[in-house]
Amino acid sequence: MTSAPGIVAVVLVTVATLAIGTWGLRFSRTTSDFFVASRSVRPGLNASAIGGEYLSAASFLGIAGLVLVFGADMLWYPVGWTAGYLVLLVLVAAPLRRSGAYTLPDFAEARLGSRRVRSLCSALVVGIGWLYLLPQFQGAGVTLAATIGAPPWLGAVIVAAVVLINVTSGGMRSITFVQAFQYWLKLTALLVPACVLLAVWVGDGAPNPADAATPGDAFWSLPLGDGGGQGLYVTYSLIVATFLGTMGLPHVVVRFYTNPDGRAARRTTLVVLGLLGVFYLLPPVYGALGRLYAPDHATGASDTLVLELPRLMVPGLGGELLTGMVTAGAFAAFLSTSSGLTIAVAGVLSQDVASRRLSGITAFRVAGVAAVVVPCAVAIAAPDVGVARTVGLAFAVAASTFCPLLLLGIWWRGLTAAGAVAGLLVGGIGSGAAVGWTLLTSATTGWAAVLLGQPAAWSVPAALATMVVVSRATRSRIPAHAGRFMVRLHTPEAVDLER
Amino acid sequence: MSDAGRPVRVRVTGPPRRRASGVRPTASREIDADSELGAVYMSSLLGEQLRLAAGVLVALVLTVGVLPLVFHLFPHLSDLRLLGVPAPWLLLGVLAYPWLLVLGWVYVRRAEANERDFAALVTDDPDAP
Secondary structure, eight states: OOOHHHHHHHHHHHHHHHHHHHHHHTTOOSHHHHHHGGGOOOHHHHHHHHHHHHOOHIIIIIHHHHHHHHGGGGGHHHHHHHHHHHHHHHHTHHHHHHTTOSSHHHHHHHHHOOHHHHHHHHHHHHHHHHHHHHHHHHHHHHHHHHHHOOOHHHHHHHHHHHHHHHHHHHHHHHHHHHHHHHHHHHHHHHHHHHHHHHHHHHHHTOOOGGGOOSSSOTTTTSTTTTTHHHHHHHHHHHHHHHHHHGGGOHHHHHHHTTSSSHHHHHHHHHHHHHHHHHHHTSHHHHHHHHHHHOGGGGGSOGGGHHHHHHHHHSOHHHHHHHHHHHHHHHHHHHHHHHHHHHHHHHHHHHHHTGGGTSOHHHHHHHHHHHHHHHHHHHHHHOTTSOHHHHHHHHHHHHHHHHHHHHHHHHHOTTOOHHHHHHHHHHHHHHHHHHHHHHHHOOOOOSHHHHHHHSTHHHHHHHHHHHHHHHHHHTGGGOOTTHHHHHHHHHSOTTSOOOO | OOGGGSOOOOOOOOOOSSOSSOSSOHHHHHHHTTOHHHHHHHHHHHHHHHHHHHHHHHHHIIIIITHHHHHHHOGGGGGOEETTEEHHHHIIIIIHHHHHHHHHHHHHHHHHHHHHHHHHHHHTOTTOO
């Protein structure tokens, strides 16, 4: 196995990322540039950046492997990850931008006027961010181990170092250019090999993947083939987690503050819907072709299917070049998602912890180091925590905490600080306990395991109901400025009003 | 020379361009004052936007959200094929994405129209952005 194209690909992506980050540095001057690119990013560029940041290791490598192993059920992941943006668009996008806050804790404090809510939100942002960063670093290790035979810790360290250099030197402004570039890189890196592989498949006259007898069961092409009631619950719980969790992911939300105004925030989200839809057409192609050409991946290393398939289907130099291409795309996926998460976590850490002692940009840099080092160390120390499962659980926690807070905070004047705290605790502890239980045990049968393994379907309604009930009970403490804040959230900027 | 021959100095001004009281139109002042009338304007905008959002989400649930149930109740759906692709794969793997984009596009158009109507209402200016 030659590894030259893989090494070249990783080096090229790293150099390009650093170069674009340095170029973006010329535009990065103020603290506002660091946090929100001075709120001046146009919809086209911003949508590419959001797409680049959102398409993580789970999208680039995970879906194809899951489709290969479990079949049509797994198509719900990409559909849910895209539909999450539609839900975000109709309920949250414009008001969130108009709130004028930097981060989720800023929003919570501005809306409810409570330091307690702010601290709780900060802790949740850091927790969700670290939970989501962990699989990115692990995935980088797996990828480098599979393509160039490097030790697993090396990938994690490279990704962490590049992210750290970019984020601490240029902040949000330079990261916007880097991530916009990485969306198009990822799309190309998956599209070109997919076209070649489909041509090879047609040329071979090979059978329809849906008819292939090996290796799985008869239910492969059939969603919910053998799940019964539990399968139905798992699918619907997954739908709740992905549809509602997207709006609560810290690295997604922080991007909306970089739009010039609420109208631009909506248009950006619409473009994102298009970009994600195009990208998500591709991973199932790899999964289906893998069923014919790489059936042995279904019982084990399914995460490396996208990386190995070109070599298995196209012999010689062509296959090596295509492998280099998908490796580059995978590496871009780790870099961009971890950059976005690091910005979000560092933004919160620097405002709530570091800024007490340090000033503006220095605080942001120190916080950036903390944001990266902790999950990177965990990824190296515990490389065996399930990658795809951690990402799914991060969505469930986000859906159970920030989704109710945003929904009620934006659309219901009656939300109180006490209600928000109670709801965040119920959702956070409920889904958090399920996360812990799932990561520590391996049982996957029986209703208890199903309910804890996919908690969103019960933890989201529980958190929402708690917020409403406690807010009603404490309605004398509705913040005095709630009405004025509603005006700010919902009226177009062009109308001259006191906000 | 006496002062008598000199004309009295007069300040020349044009007709007032705006009413002296109320540089800003009435409706937006009502909202700023958080009066009952202002609250009516605000709740009409909020209700309009929330109804629109709910409509889009109901459409999403009725089209995409019911699919697991449909697949559960009619497992033979995957025998249905177009160019060799089973129907569930076509629905989830391909058609779902343009449909989400259509829903988003309809929403953005209507939401911007609602905001234009609101701006025209509170500024008394039919050409308001």
